[in-house]
Amino acid sequence: GYNGHADVSYRVTKRQTITASVERTQFDYLRQFGSAATTQFGGGYSIGLGRRWDFSTQLGAARVDALGLTSINVDPAIAAIVGQNTAVVVFHRISYIPIVEVQLIRRFERSSLSAAFNQSFSPGNGVYLTSKQTAATLGYSYTGLKKVTFAASASYSQLQSLGQTLGNYNGMSGGVGSTYKLVGNTHLEARYDYRHYTTQGVGFKQNSNGATIGLAFSPGQKPLPIW
Numbered sequence: 001g002y003n004g005h006a007d008v009s010y011r012v013t014k015r016q017t018i019t020a021s022v023e024r025t026q027f028d029y030l031r032q033f034g035s036a037a038t039t040q041f042g043g044g045y046s047i048g049l050g051r052r053w054d055f056s057t058q059l060g061a062a063r064v065d066a067l068g069l070t071s072i073n074v075d076p077a078i079a080a081i082v083g084q085n086t087a088v089v090v091f092h093r094i095s096y097i098p099i100v101e102v103q104l105i106r107r108f109e110r111s112s113l114s115a116a117f118n119q120s121f122s123p124g125n126g127v128y129l130t131s132k133q134t135a136a137t138l139g140y141s142y143t144g145l146k147k148v149t150f151a152a153s154a155s156y157s158q159l160q161s162l163g164q165t166l167g168n169y170n171g172m173s174g175g176v177g178s179t180y181k182l183v184g185n186t187h188l189e190a191r192y193d194y195r196h197y198t199t200q201g202v203g204f205k206q207n208s209n210g211a212t213i214g215l216a217f218s219p220g221q222k223p224l225p226i227w
Contacts, residue, residue, distance in 0.1 A: 001025065001026065001027045001028075001123060002025070002026045002027075003023065003024070003025045003026075004023070004024050004025075005021060005022065005023035005024070006021065006022055006023075007019055007020065007021035007022075008020055008021075015047055015048035015049075016045070016046070016047045016048075017045070017046045017047075018043070018044065018045050019043065019044040019045075019046075019058070020042070020043050020044075021040075021041070021042050021043075021044070021058075021060075022039075022040070022041050022042075023038075023039070023040040023041075023042075024037075024038070024039055024040075025037070025038045025040070026038075027123040027130070029068070029129065032068075032069070033067075033068065033069050033090070034066075034067050034068030034069060034129055035066075035067050035068075036064060036065065036066045036067070036068075036123060036129070036130040037064075037065045038062050038063065038064045038065070038121055039062065039063045040060060040061070040062040040063075040099060041060050041061060041062075042058050042059060042060025042061075042099050043058065043059060043060060044056065044057060044058035044059075044101075045057055045058075051107075052106060052107050052108070053104070053105070053106055053107075054103075054104070054105040054107070055103070055104050055105075056101075056102075056103045057100075057101060057102045057103070058099065058100075058101040059098075059099065059100060059101075060098075060099035061096060061097065061098055061099060062096070062097045062099055062120070062121055063094065063095075063096055064094070064095045064096075064097060064121050064130060064162060065092075065093075065094050066091075066092070066093050066094075066095070066129065066130035066162050066163045067090070067091070067092050067163075068090070068091060068129045068130070068163055068164065069088050069089070069090060069091070070088070070089060070091050070163060070164040070165050070166075071086050071087070071088055071089075071164075071165060072086065072087055072089055072165060073085065073086055074086060074087050091163040091164070092163075093162055093163045095132075095162045097119075097120070097121050097132055098119065099119065099120050100117070100118070100119040100120075101116075101117070101118050101119075101120070102116065102117045102118075103115070103116040103117075104116075109144075110142060110143055110144030111140065111141060111142040111143065111144060112140070112141050113138075113139070113140050114137075114138070114139045114140075115136075115137070115138050115139075116136065116137045117135070117136045118133075118134070118135045118136075119132070119133070119134045119135075120132075120133055121133060121162075122159060124159070124161075125159070125169070127166075127169075128159050128161050128164065128166060128169050129161065129162075129163065129164060130161075130162050130163065131159040131160055131161050131162055131169075132159070132160040132162060133157065133158070133159055133160075134157065134158045134160075135155065135156065135157040135158075136155065136156050136157075137153065137154070137155040137156075138153065138154050138155070139151065139152070139153040139154075140152050140153070146181075147180055147181040148178060148179070148180050148181075149178060149179045150176075150177075150178050151176070151177050151178070152174075152175070152176045152177075153174065153175050154172075154173070154174040154175075155172070155173050155174075156170075156171070156172050157170070157171045157172075158170050158171075166199075167199065168199075169197070169198075169199050170197065170198040170199075171195060171196065171197045171198075172195070172196045173193060173194065173195040173196070174193070174194050175191060175192060175193035175194070176191070176192055177189065177190060177191035177192070178190055178191075179216065185217050185218055185219050186215060186216075186217055187215065187216045187217070187218065188213070188214075188215060188216075189212075189213065189214050189215070189216050190211075190212070190213045191211070191212045191213075192209075192210070192211045193209070193210045193211075194207075194208070194209055194210075195207070195208045195209075195210075
């Protein structure tokens with residue numbers, strides 16, 4: 001993929017900012033036929049609601065030009081002759097997608113809570129090509145201890161194909177993680193994630209579990225926040 005963007009921000013007051021942006025993205029699918037080109041325009045607004053709350057939003061639109069392969073059902077009369085019920089054909093589709101981004105952050109003395117909603121486009125995941133993507137996330141982070149931080153998150157996402165004859169791809173995930181300051185700027189990280197997917201494919205594994213552990217380096221007196 002290739003991406004270029006430009007944006008400008010203007011601080012209206014001490015706590016309020018408005019933005020404008022334009023973005024161009026090109027995706028070329030490797031080892032399969034297809035590509036996608038998107039042009040996106042948007043405007044945003046953010047405000048600090050007192051010392052504890054931050055709110056931001058962005059609204060816009062994207063033009064998505066998608067090219068790829070999809071499977072279609074063959075007419076029964078033709079299927080009886082060729083012996084196949086489906087055929088792979090080329091599709092070319094231009095779609096216009098509303099862009100919506102909303103984020104709310106609540107800061108506490110030693111922790112923070114965030115919620116976000118996003119509707120945009122996605123290049124896909126290898127099976128689904130160019131798609132309309134909707135996602136919602138909720139996250140919590142605690143940094144009140146001297147050497148340890150803790151975080152948890154949950155999310156929901158959906159892909160709706162813009163050209164393929166596929167059902168929606170839905171995913172839910174949740175995870176917890178922690179960092180521990182070992183010595184100096186070195187931190188030990190550990191994380192566990194669970195994901196559940198729903199598609200129309202029968203052979204697709206719908207649940208996955210993952211655990212990771214590693215080292216991270218970051219300067220500062222407090223432990224490294226995990227998210």
